[in-house]
Amino acid sequence: MLTEPIPADESLDTTGLYCPIPVIKTAEKxxxxxxxxxxxxxSDDGGIEADLPAWCVGYGHDYLGSFRDGACWRLYVKKNAVD
Known part of the structure; x- marks a missing residue:
């Protein structure tokens, strides 16, 4: 877990969406x-901390970590694979 947010090029708010929708929205983005x-x-989905890293491994992206921000998680993914 990260101790603070890291700079990101893009942001995707999946608050209020639950498994598997946050990962599907991430893949689309x-x-x-x-x-x-x-x-x-x-995301405020408790399962996202396990689901997103697993998705990254499966699709060739780097999972950079997560930061807890109140009721939400901020998770960071670096795109490595070509579509």
């Missing part, structure tokens, strides 16, 4: 981004 882009995903 990543498709339009260039390789090397850091995406911040904001």
């Amino acid at each position: 990543m498709k339009g981004l260039p390789v090397g882009t850091v995406l911040e995903v904001i």
Whole structure:
């Protein structure tokens, strides 16, 4: 877990959405981004901390970590794979 947020190129707010929708929305957002882009995903879904890193491994992206911000998580993904 990160101790503070990290700079991100793009942000995706999935607050109020629950498994598997935050990961699906993340996948959709990543498709339009260039390789090397850091995406911040904001979520209040407790399962996102396990789901997003697993998705990153499966699709070739780097999971950079998460930061707890009140009731929400801020999770960071770096795009490595080409669509």
